[in-house]
Amino acid sequence: MNEKIKKFKNTTTAFWTDRTKSQKRIFIGTMIIIVLLITAILLFAFHSKFVPLYNNLSVQEAGQIKAELDTRGVPYELQENGTTILVPDEQVDSLLVDLAGQGIPNSGNIDYSFFSENASWGVTENEFNVMKLDAMQTELANLMKGIDGINDAQVMINMPEEAVFVNDTQQNASASIVLNTKPGYQFQEGQINGLYHMVSKAVPNLPIENIAITNQYFESFEPGNTTGNVQDTYTYQQQVKQDIEQDIQKRLQQMLGAMVGLENVIVSVTSDIDFTQENRTEEIVDPVDLENMEGLPVSIETIQETYTGDGAAAAGNVGTSDQDTAGYQGTDEEDNGEYEMVKETINNEFNRIRKNIVESPYKVRDLGIQVAVNAVKNENGSEVEYLTQQEEATVEEGMNSIMNSIITTSIDREYVENIEPEEKVSIVFQEFTGKQTASSATTPVIPAWVYIVGGIVLLAIIILVIKLLRNRKAEEVEEEIDSEEPINVPNIPEKEESESMVRKRQLEKVAKEKPEDFAKLLRSWIGED
Numbered sequence: 001m002n003e004k005i006k007k008f009k010n011t012t013t014a015f016w017t018d019r020t021k022s023q024k025r026i027f028i029g030t031m032i033i034i035v036l037l038i039t040a041i042l043l044f045a046f047h048s049k050f051v052p053l054y055n056n057l058s059v060q061e062a063g064q065i066k067a068e069l070d071t072r073g074v075p076y077e078l079q080e081n082g083t084t085i086l087v088p089d090e091q092v093d094s095l096l097v098d099l100a101g102q103g104i105p106n107s108g109n110i111d112y113s114f115f116s117e118n119a120s121w122g123v124t125e126n127e128f129n130v131m132k133l134d135a136m137q138t139e140l141a142n143l144m145k146g147i148d149g150i151n152d153a154q155v156m157i158n159m160p161e162e163a164v165f166v167n168d169t170q171q172n173a174s175a176s177i178v179l180n181t182k183p184g185y186q187f188q189e190g191q192i193n194g195l196y197h198m199v200s201k202a203v204p205n206l207p208i209e210n211i212a213i214t215n216q217y218f219e220s221f222e223p224g225n226t227t228g229n230v231q232d233t234y235t236y237q238q239q240v241k242q243d244i245e246q247d248i249q250k251r252l253q254q255m256l257g258a259m260v261g262l263e264n265v266i267v268s269v270t271s272d273i274d275f276t277q278e279n280r281t282e283e284i285v286d287p288v289d290l291e292n293m294e295g296l297p298v299s300i301e302t303i304q305e306t307y308t309g310d311g312a313a314a315a316g317n318v319g320t321s322d323q324d325t326a327g328y329q330g331t332d333e334e335d336n337g338e339y340e341m342v343k344e345t346i347n348n349e350f351n352r353i354r355k356n357i358v359e360s361p362y363k364v365r366d367l368g369i370q371v372a373v374n375a376v377k378n379e380n381g382s383e384v385e386y387l388t389q390q391e392e393a394t395v396e397e398g399m400n401s402i403m404n405s406i407i408t409t410s411i412d413r414e415y416v417e418n419i420e421p422e423e424k425v426s427i428v429f430q431e432f433t434g435k436q437t438a439s440s441a442t443t444p445v446i447p448a449w450v451y452i453v454g455g456i457v458l459l460a461i462i463i464l465v466i467k468l469l470r471n472r473k474a475e476e477v478e479e480e481i482d483s484e485e486p487i488n489v490p491n492i493p494e495k496e497e498s499e500s501m502v503r504k505r506q507l508e509k510v511a512k513e514k515p516e517d518f519a520k521l522l523r524s525w526i527g528e529d
Contacts, residue, residue: 050077050086053095054105056151057083061105068104069095133159140202144179144195149187152180157203170283173203174210181215196223207279237275240362245269248367248406255402256371260395264374264432272366274412278359286351295348302345308338363412368424369403375429387429396427 054065062082069076074095077086087095137155144153160171177199196208213221249269256265288296373395378385404421411419511518
């Protein structure tokens with residue numbers, strides 16, 4: 001055994017000695033890399049991945065979960081200032097189920113399910129009211145957490161004490177809400193209004209003006225208090241004011257125009273609108289019998305006592321001292337007498353009326369009407385006939401009657417009692433230099449012969465254009481034909497010609513095409529002869 005070990009050692013030493021320095025460095029580096037890889041693989045294989053178990057926890061909830069994980073020996077990590085707890089990935093599902101079964105995390109708040117789970121006869125009225133208020137606050141906070149842009153919500157509601165007597169005024173509730181919103185999230189006007197309406201409808205006797213909503217940065221959310229709302233409100237109010245004025249102006253223009261003609265009257269209307277809105281609750285107690293101011297008897301109790309005997313002349317001491325009973329005749333105790341007492345108790349029921357009144361979004365507070373009437377009655381050339389004073393008075397009386405009726409019916413009855421309609425109307429008779437009519441201006445009528453002449457001229461122009469286009473096209477075709485090179489087509493003999501005829505035709509062709517060559521040929525023939 002020793003010899004094998006010694007032999008292996010010698011072999012290894014010889015192998016290492018025969019290696020160069022570079023080979024030794026490569027070998028050592030390779031071994032180090034292999035060891036590091038094995039170590040990393042082992043670490044990743046046995047290292048647990050931590051994932052969030054709960055997010056956005058309160059300090060109380062985080063403490064409960066931490067104590068339970070310490071008891072079970074489960075490793076965990078805390079992040080985001082203790083509001084997030086991370087546990088190994090393979091244990092997160094089982095921990096969620098186990099902790100939920102134990103009621104962890106428990107924020108300390110109760111909801112409406114608490115009453116069905118813990119109903120008992122030993123709860124006093126005050127304890128029940130406190131638990132009911134806490135449950136209402138928790139339910140409202142849970143509703144708001146489900147809205148986009150809200151991470152958490154805290155709600156505090158102040159409920160007034162119930163009225164003991166009928167004539168006591170019922171107090172309204174109030175609510176303060178703090179929202180933990182997502183950073184950078186911009187709430188729209190409709191979302192803010194929705195929050196206010198949700199809280200107002202969930203809590204009895206809670207008007208919107210008694211609700212205060214802020215976020216974690218102390219920024220207040222008011223209903224309708226968003227960017228551009230002032231401009232929207234102004235636009236809405238101006239539109240309502242303009243619509244009212246235009247409607248009254250249109251009706252007056254039609255009625256007054258029927259009297260003197262649309263072209264002879266101009267109407268202008270100005271209005272004062274009250275846009276104050278009011279929501280109020282009235283609780284009225286009225287007697288059933290208004291004439292006698294009595295209620296409806298619900299129960300009647302009558303007690304009668306009579307007594308005859310010694311010392312019964314009166315149910316009291318003699319005289320009018322401190323111990324005497326007022327209203328009874330004092331007599332001596334030894335005298336004989338009698339007394340009678342009748343006592344009647346009646347419980348009456350009255351009419352109790354509760355009214356939730358929502359005022360209209362606007363009221364017409366005041367109206368002003370200005371009317372201009374054309375004083376010219378007829379125009380015949382240079383002669384102008386004006387309205388007489390009697391005619392003006394008649395027209396003015398009729399117009400006043402119409403406009404007074406419109407003013408009294410258009411202005412809200414809260415303000416109309418303090419208004420004199422005659423003071424709100426102004427009628428002016430004046431000659432119109434430029435007539436204005438309610439209808440659109442009439443367009444000048446073009447005679448029919450103008451259309452006929454125009455059609456003939458247009459037809460002539462079309463014909464000339466067509467002819468010019470055709471002539472131009474024909475000239476282009478001729479130019480193309482002239483520019484083409486002539487094509488030599490060989491003559492096709494109709495009959496078989498003799499040799500002399502062929503030569504004759506050739507000579508004629510040469511004489512036509514090349515007269516100079518033909519002349520030289522003739523000279524040569526003559527010289528030979």
